[in-house]
Amino acid sequence: MYTLRHGSDMHILNIERDGLDGLIVTFSDGTYGAYVIEELLELRPCRELAREQGMQNHPPPAN
Numbered sequence: 001m002y003t004l005r006h007g008s009d010m011h012i013l014n015i016e017r018d019g020l021d022g023l024i025v026t027f028s029d030g031t032y033g034a035y036v037i038e039e040l041l042e043l044r045p046c047r048e049l050a051r052e053q054g055m056q057n058h059p060p061p062a063n
Contacts, residue, residue, distance in 0.1 A: 014026040021037045 010027055010029045012025055013028050016024045016026075018024050018034060023035050023037075023040070024032060025035065026032045
């Protein structure tokens with residue numbers, strides 16, 4: 001498992017879809033991660049609606 005040092009300036013360069021339920025994330029340090037939606041939901045169990053976070057420019061979730 002890769003962990004970030006406190007104060008690291010690594011960031012996401014690109015996100016691509018992988019099939020119907022996957023994402024491939026490319027990071028600025030030259031690494032990448034492949035995730036399925038179930039893994040991402042486990043990483044952040046408490047989700048908020050976008051409008052509550054001041055993210056009005058994002059489309060509403062699909063039902």
